Amino acid sequence: MTMRRDEALRLLAAHCPDEIVVPVFQSAFDWMKIRPHELNYLCIGAMGQASSHALGLALGCTDQKVLVLDGDGSLLMNLGSLITIGSCAPENLWHFVLNNGIYEVNGDFPIPGGRETDFSSIATAAGFPRSYNFDDIEEFRKGLPEVLAGSGPVFVCLKVICGEHYPRNYETIHDARQRASFKSALMARLSTFPS
């Protein structure tokens, strides 16, 4: 079974209306439409680096839940970050990987390993105390409360197919105003909930 990415993201957005979220590439384009929010961190800049940006955010905002919506091809570029995160063990970091087996924004070409790589087992071996796999939207709906409860770091692999195609809005992702807006929103949030 495989679930549609937009369905999975809508479900996640319903459970996480206000969290800091670091989405990448097509997940970012989808997420911007599904959950528009000033605390969407869109400015990754270099492919593969989302999990490391998220770790920096989590270390700097220890009382805030930080979610990263990584791509499988992106994570393959920075697999060592799983070890770094497992070693740091930030309690406020949730690492989701949208596993569609392709470089979707780069021509739909298959990633090494296709859909066969067991990312959750890699995360477990890297030191994540909890790792999950979901390939069905109803199972994800049932499991999500447990996934989001308790402490991180948590790793979640979502085996997905493309759903509705949201526009690839690179301009917003790289817009300096978006970065300024994120920082203002973050500082406001931190002043409301000081560590």
Next chain:
Amino acid sequence: MFSGNTINGSSIVSELKEARIRFVIALPDIVTCDGLLWPLSRDPDFQLITVCKEDEGVSICSGLSYSENRAVVMMQHTGFLDSINSIRAMGMDYQLPIIMLVGLQGLEPDFSPNESSQNGVRIIVPMLELMQIDFHILDKQSDVSSISDLIDSAYKKSSPYVFLVTRSPV
């Protein structure tokens, strides 16, 4: 020709404290490991994050900057070269205050970086100039006293900054 003086590692640590650096993100480099990284690792004023690859450090530093937490990324010059795309994105494109402390492993005694026979060392300064990233060479003790002010300035301007370490601090 560069100086034959030594650099005191504890004075660099003091400058980092003066600059309110709270996080040290590092991949060990033989130039700075004994005299700087090990002491920093034992100092309770710093939180040390060891990374598997240097570009992780650039990105962690970026994420930290949004909550106004100050950090320094320590690496060897080879790690700088390996991280160019992240430094291009976060430093040049987004103008984030990424502070890097880069050890020039292989630099011959009394040579300037540009005079080195080591390709990796010799191209660092021209690359920084091409990328329009400001830098300061730590070659002798008197070079250390400006570290705090230079970090402060980089954070105030929100721009990247590189310290090039030519010799092992003691």
